[in-house]
Amino acid sequence: MVVRQDRPISGSVVVITGAARGIGAATAELFAAQGADVWIGDVDLAEAETTAASIARARAARLDVTDVSSWQDFLGSVLQESGRVDILVNNAGVMPLGPFEDETDEVTDLILDVNVRGVLNGMRAVLPGMLDRGDGRIVNVASMAGMIPIPGMVTYNTSKFAALGASLAARREYAGTGVVVSVVLPSAVRTELASGARLGGGMPTVDPADVAAAIVHIARTGARRVSVPRWVAPGWSAVAAAVPEIVERLARRLIDDRRALTSIDADSRRAYSDRLSRQVAAHHVARIDAGESR
Secondary structure (H helix, E strand, C coil): CCCCCCCCCCCCEEEEECCCCHHHHHHHHHHHHCCCEEEEEECCHHHHHHHHHCCCCEEEEECCCCCHHHHHHHHHHHHHHHCCCCEEEECCCCCCCCCHHHCCHHHHHHHHHHHHHHHHHHHHHHHHHHHHHCCEEEEEECCHHHCCCCCCCHHHHHHHHHHHHHHHHHHHHCCCCCEEEEEEEECEECCHHHCCCCCCCCCCEECHHHHHHHHHHHHHHCCCEEEECCCHHHHHHHHHHHCCHHHHHHHHHHHCCCHHHHCCCCCCCHHHHHHHHHHHHHHHHHHHHCCCCC
């Protein structure tokens, strides 16, 4: 039996994607407070630099997680200044909401490229160095949407199921190498991604600091999987295994699980929607330039 040992956080070099805001920024702050040297990678360089400037022991560089060459440039800066990557937190994600039949190909591409390809690109980018040293931790931030299907989030659900599966498969593939892959599944988080959405209604809500604490904890311990709150994933697994679908449908109706379709406050979500639209457009242009567009 392999005995898992805690990894010290102090002195570690930590890379966090999508860390200009929200969960990523809270995670950067907590790692730095525990003595880690933190690199914030984000497609929004100005916001990333602002966040890094507010955190001792943090630096920022531009990173488009969907682009392999961007990963190479980003890690080149990290390795030149810090020498290695001890811990990678794949946190970057996007969350458009709405009816699946209305979703454009461009939005689908962005969700899958950021939430799935971004995780795969990140793992593939850091694995060679970690394997050479026989040491490293990778923490992928999925979501309870990777276990619980939610109307109004078909492609997002798809991406988070994929992130969970990739994490568990990579953990097995690299078992015994010194590289440990873990996954965190937050419940509904009070961040900009959820702006305008009515949280609660059967799904517990948490703050970015709660998720950050779970990320740092699992990076230290190397545990396989943790949900935030901790009881949600085990609870859902038990319910899904034991409750007939007809009972589940009734329970979902009672908690209004279709609110991502019916109860979005467009005005409250405007800032995120506008930023997301710009990201969709920029990503589509990049795909055309790379010859990947349909």
